[in-house]
Amino acid sequence: MYVLQQLVNGICQGSIYALMAIGYALIFGVVGLVTFTYGEIIMLGAFSAFYYFIVFGDNLILSLLCGFVVAGLVGIVVHKVCYQRFLDAPRYISLIATIGMSMFIKNLAIIVFGSTMKGLPLFFEGQNLVIAERTIDGVRQQLSLTYLQVVVIVTVVVLSIALTLFLNKTRIGMRLRAVSQDRKAAALVGVNVKNTTLLGNCIGCGFGGIAGILLGLYYNSIIPTMGGVAGLKAFSAVVIGGLSNIAGAAIGGISIGIVENLGIAFIPNGSGYRDVYAFLFLIIALVIKPEGLFSRRTGTV
Amino acid sequence: MSIRKLPVLVMIVSLLLVSATIWAGGQNEADGAQADGSAPIKIGVAAPITGNWAEYGLGFEVATAMAAEEINAAGGINGRSVELVVMDSKGDAKEATAIARQFSDDDDILAVVGDFSSTCCMAAAPIYEEAGLVQISPTASNPNYAGLNEYMFGVMGVQSAEGPFVGEYLLGNYVGAERVAVVYLNNDWGVAAKTFLIETAKEIGIDVVAEENHVDGEKDFTALLTKIQQSNPDTICLVTFYNECAIIANQVAQMNWDVQLTALGPGASEQIIELGGANVEGFLTSTPFFATNDGVSRASAFKTDFESRAGFTLNVHSACAYDALNMVAEAMRNSDVLSRESVRDELAGMKGFEGVTGPIEFQPAGDIVRKYLIVGIEDGKWVQMTDYSYAE
Numbered sequence: 001m002y003v004l005q006q007l008v009n010g011i012c013q014g015s016i017y018a019l020m021a022i023g024y025a026l027i028f029g030v031v032g033l034v035t036f037t038y039g040e041i042i043m044l045g046a047f048s049a050f051y052y053f054i055v056f057g058d059n060l061i062l063s064l065l066c067g068f069v070v071a072g073l074v075g076i077v078v079h080k081v082c083y084q085r086f087l088d089a090p091r092y093i094s095l096i097a098t099i100g101m102s103m104f105i106k107n108l109a110i111i112v113f114g115s116t117m118k119g120l121p122l123f124f125e126g127q128n129l130v131i132a133e134r135t136i137d138g139v140r141q142q143l144s145l146t147y148l149q150v151v152v153i154v155t156v157v158v159l160s161i162a163l164t165l166f167l168n169k170t171r172i173g174m175r176l177r178a179v180s181q182d183r184k185a186a187a188l189v190g191v192n193v194k195n196t197t198l199l200g201n202c203i204g205c206g207f208g209g210i211a212g213i214l215l216g217l218y219y220n221s222i223i224p225t226m227g228g229v230a231g232l233k234a235f236s237a238v239v240i241g242g243l244s245n246i247a248g249a250a251i252g253g254i255s256i257g258i259v260e261n262l263g264i265a266f267i268p269n270g271s272g273y274r275d276v277y278a279f280l281f282l283i284i285a286l287v288i289k290p291e292g293l294f295s296r297r298t299g300t301v
Numbered sequence: 302m303s304i305r306k307l308p309v310l311v312m313i314v315s316l317l318l319v320s321a322t323i324w325a326g327g328q329n330e331a332d333g334a335q336a337d338g339s340a341p342i343k344i345g346v347a348a349p350i351t352g353n354w355a356e357y358g359l360g361f362e363v364a365t366a367m368a369a370e371e372i373n374a375a376g377g378i379n380g381r382s383v384e385l386v387v388m389d390s391k392g393d394a395k396e397a398t399a400i401a402r403q404f405s406d407d408d409d410i411l412a413v414v415g416d417f418s419s420t421c422c423m424a425a426a427p428i429y430e431e432a433g434l435v436q437i438s439p440t441a442s443n444p445n446y447a448g449l450n451e452y453m454f455g456v457m458g459v460q461s462a463e464g465p466f467v468g469e470y471l472l473g474n475y476v477g478a479e480r481v482a483v484v485y486l487n488n489d490w491g492v493a494a495k496t497f498l499i500e501t502a503k504e505i506g507i508d509v510v511a512e513e514n515h516v517d518g519e520k521d522f523t524a525l526l527t528k529i530q531q532s533n534p535d536t537i538c539l540v541t542f543y544n545e546c547a548i549i550a551n552q553v554a555q556m557n558w559d560v561q562l563t564a565l566g567p568g569a570s571e572q573i574i575e576l577g578g579a580n581v582e583g584f585l586t587s588t589p590f591f592a593t594n595d596g597v598s599r600a601s602a603f604k605t606d607f608e609s610r611a612g613f614t615l616n617v618h619s620a621c622a623y624d625a626l627n628m629v630a631e632a633m634r635n636s637d638v639l640s641r642e643s644v645r646d647e648l649a650g651m652k653g654f655e656g657v658t659g660p661i662e663f664q665p666a667g668d669i670v671r672k673y674l675i676v677g678i679e680d681g682k683w684v685q686m687t688d689y690s691y692a693e
Contacts, residue, residue, distance in 0.1 A: 002531055009523045115351035116359075117544045119576040128557050141531070146555045219520040220551045221544065221576060225352060229518070264524040271525040272487040272514040 001134065001141045006265040007258060012149040014257020015156040016214050020230060021237035021249035022160060023207030027075075029180035029244035030200030033091060036098040037078050038208055039231025040105040043224060045071040045209025046216035047113055050120055058121050060217075064155070064210050071209020072202045074105075079201045084194070102227075109224035117223040120216045124148050152214050159210065160250055163203075167246070176200050180244055208234075229275070236282045242292025251294060256281060341384035342377075342639070344369075344629060345404040347415030347425075348622075349392035353518050353544060356572050357417050360619030361439065362387055363611040365414055368626040378633045390416050392517070397421035398428060405432030412437065412629045412644045414622065419443035419490040426453050435645050437629060439621035443489045447667035452645055456621050456628070456661055458589055458671030460490070464497025466673040467538065467565045467587045473505050475675055475686060476561055476585065478536035482511040482529040484522075484549065485540035486566075494565055495540045510534050519545065522552050530558060539564040546584070547576035554580040561585075569676045569683040571614035584678045589671040590617040590658040591685050603657045614683075617658065624656030 024038055048070035049063040056062070082097035124147030133142040167173040178186040179196045187193045215230060216222040237256050241248025256278050263277030264270055285293055348361035369383045377383060386404070390397040397416050404410050405428055412435040416422050422441040429436045430450040437454040438446070444459045472478045481502060485495040491514070499509050510532040513525050526549070529537070537553075537560055539546050546567050553560060564586040567573060573581055592604040592615055603623065604615045611619070631654060632647035633639055654661045661669055675686040 002527070005527050006524055009527060013521055013523070110351050115355040116572065117353070117355075117576060119547070119578075122551065122578070122580075144557075148555065215520075219548060221520060221548055223353070223544075225518075226520075261524040265528055269512055269514060271484075271522075271528070272516045272519075274516070274519070274521075 001132065001143055003262075003265070004143050005141075006261050008143065008145060008149070010258035010261030011254060012145075012152055012218075012257070013261065014254035015153050016211055016218065016253075017233050017237050017257050018250040018253030019156045019159060019211040019214065020208055020234035021241065021253040022163060022246055023204040023211065024234045024238045025204075025241065025244055025246050025249035026163075026176075026207065027201050027204035028238060029246075030176060030197045030204075031079075031083055031094075032183065033083070033094050033098075034235070035078075035082075036095070036231065037082070037102045037105065038205075038234060039227030039229075040102050040109070041071050041074055041078075041205045041208040041227075042212035042215065042230045042234075043109060043222070043227035044074055044105065045212030046120075046222040046226065047109065047212075047224075048209065049213040049216060050118055050222055053121050058123070060123060060151070064213055067209040067213040068206040069209075071212070072206035074209075075202045075205025076198065078205070079198050083197070083201070087194075102231075106224060106227065113224055115224065117221050119220050120213075120222060122220060123217060124151070148218060152218055155210070155214060159207065160246075163207070163246065172196075172199065233278065236278060240282060240285045240293055242294045245292065245294050248292060248294030252292075339381060340409075341382045342411060342633065343384050343386055343407070343409040344626065345400075345407075345410045345413035345415070346385050346387045346626075347390050347397060347400045347404070347413060347421075348387070349417045349421075350387070350389040352391040352393070354392045354417055354542060356543060356570065356613065357440070357616070357618045358389070358392070360611060360613075360616055361415065361417065361622040363607060364619040364623040365626045367607065367610065368623050368630070372627075372630050378630055379639075383630065386410060390421055392418055392421065394421050394424035397425045401425035401428035401436075405429065405434055410434070411633070411639065411641050414439065414625045414629060416441070417618070418488065419446050419493070420488045422446055422453070422455075423449060423489055426450060429453070433641050433645070435629070435641065435648060437625045437648065439625045440618050441490070442668075443493045444668075445489070445493070451649070451667070454625075454648055454663060454667040456625050456656075456658075456669060457618075458673075459668045460494040460497050462670050463565060463587060463589070463673055464494050465501040467563070468498045468501030468507070469505055470673075471563055471565075471585060471587055471675050472502060472507055472536060472538060476536055476563060478507055478561070478563075480508045480510045480532070480534045480536070482513070482532060482534035482537045483509060483540065484513050484515065484525065484529070484537060486542065486545065487514040487516055490566075491540050498538065498540065498565060515541070515545065520548060522549050523556075526552055526556060526558070530556070534560065536561040536563060540566055543567040543570035543572045544576070546570075546586075547573045547581060550577045550580045550584060568617040569614070570616050574678060574681055574683075578681075581678050582681075585686070586676060587673045588617050588676050589673050590620050591674050591676050591683070592620070592657075593685070600657045620656075620658045624654075624658055624661060627656065628654055628661065 045067040048067050052063045052066045086094045127147045128144040130144040175191045175196045237253035238249045241252030259281045260274050260277050346365050349358035369385050373382045388400045419441040422438045426449040435452050440457045441455045442457045442460050444461045447453050447455045485491040511529040562584050568588045592600040595601045607615045632644045635647045636643035676683050
């Protein structure tokens with residue numbers, strides 16, 4: 001029962017990682033570059049929801065939409081500043097530009113939003129979905145999902161399915177995939193690579209924004225420096241999943257969440273080593289399969 | 302280089318030359334003023350103004366500024382005004398050491414008030430020792446900190462006193478806890494505090510059923526809480542700061558878990574109420590200082606003034622920062638020939654200093670022993686608890 005409960009905690013946390021990773025994988029696919037601004041996009045998404053709740057009241061779905069739009073718009077700015085001008089330049093220039101952009105956004109956020117931690121409104125407070133319950137030696141054990149966990153998991157699943165359909169069933173989605181697979185070939189068959197890249201980056205960032213809101217809601221706290229670790233976890237999940245592989249990224253994210261929570265559950269006094277479990281898992285995964293656990297092709301890095 | 306770019310280059314070079322001259326001139330002016338003994342006395346302030354402990358850092362900034370203004374309004378220190386040099390350490394030991402170097406290299410700085418966490422203070426300690434510069438921390442309470450070298454002072458009171466107080470009076474007498482789970486922040490302060498706490502708790506017969514640590518900035522406590530729930534504690538004692546206390550309270554509520562929450566460390570922090578809302582009702586913590594608005598006492602006047610400037614409720618950490626700066630000023634006033642060394646000697650030998658947080662007199666190591674109070678949250682406000690044996 002205890003193991004199952006920890007597994008549920010892990011899956012829920014992992015699904016937020018998964019959503020971040022999906023966005024990251026999409027960006028990596030179309031842009032072809034690692035980005036370091038993603039953590040800050042996540043943070044901006046969370047803060048946009050914070051202000052949305054203040055101005056327009058507590059509407060969960062609309063706030064998610066707001067986060068998507070805001071993060072997407074910032075994604076366009078990032079694209080214009082960091083990628084568009086350097087498409088033909090050596091790749092590290094864009095990379096460095098994203099690092100600079102990340103520091104700029106983070107410090108600007110500290111100035112504008114203030115450096116203290118803020119709380120998002122509490123949704124579904126104290127409401128649980130108890131699946132099973134038993135008492136052993138006076139200790140109550142239960143397997144339950146909080147409503148918030150349910151909302152998080154459902155949101156992530158719905159968005160993942162929507163993105164998969166979008167990529168596979170629509171013409172724009174197909175263009176995105178074409179650019180992701182081979183920019184030059186896509187250009188040769190008449191795809192507008194520039195706009196498609198912009199769009200992919202925009203959608204990817206939007207996913208990051210939504211993930212940021214879920215992160216903020218789940219922990220009821222947001223702070224301008226929250227993006228650093230979040231961005232790293234998303235990146236790890238993507239690497240485990242095989243870089244531009246969307247499904248792989250999702251599985252990578254969920255498995256990181258599970259590994260972290262099971263590590264905490266079974267190592268005595270091991271709660272402080274969450275990141276150790278996550279990144280150890282990343283290293284082991286890379287040693288076993290350097291191209292990513294779910295990668296079908298190699299040599300894109 | 303093309304001929305078209307030449308004028309630009311000439312402009313840049315001449316600008317550089319002009320600014321260099323102005324800068325050099327300014328330097329000379331400062332040196333001149335220094336010589337006749339009327340230049341302001343500089344005191345460094347290192348605090349986590351941004352980052353995870355920002356509420357405390359901002360409190361430092363406001364409280365030290367208030368103290369400096371009061372000193373200057375009263376005629377300064379032997380006729381010289383006080384100027385604060387504030388730097389943001391972000392709660393990061395690397396930043397704290399970099400700041401220590403900058404302060405040490407600036408000969409005008411005669412003492413440093415800061416930093417917030419024991420970890421930062423201890424990391425910076427050897428650098429200050431080398432420069433012979435006093436670091437007086439309002440808050441560092443790791444029992445090893447002040448003894449590191451003769452230039453280190455702490456005014457919060459050491460953990461070897463607060464840990465046992467929480468164990469015996471808060472958990473034992475007030476709550477009457479039988480099975481306690483301890484969750485602590487894994488840094489110098491947290492480990493020291495929980496060690497003393499657990500020692501005392503075990504001595505008086507409290508069963509410590511679980512012990513878990515977390516790192517600074519942790520947000521997800523669901524796995525940790527699910528784990529300690531297995532050992533069925535009736536009370537959780539958090540040895541950590543306000544952000545984590547509030548997040549844990551929220552996640553305990555999400556789990557529908559009815560358990561008494563207590564803490565050592567955050568003090569009567571307003572952020573806890575802001576972030577935790579209804580979930581922190583009944584939350585209890587220890588604090589060496591609790592100001593009430595009685596309208597007469599010095600602490601009450603200080604509280605009113607502080608809150609109108611800072612925009613948030615006074616916490617013990619800020620009050621200690623205010624006292625720390627006043628102690629430094631007092632030491633400077635007592636110096637015959639003002640130097641970094643004289644500030645140290647006067648601080649170490651100071652008798653009868655009365656701060657807003659009570660009397661402060663350093664032990665040989667450079668730290669103090671304080672008395673503690675129990676405060677709790679009732680109806681969204683901090684109140685002082687009195688119905689336990691230690692209360693006066």
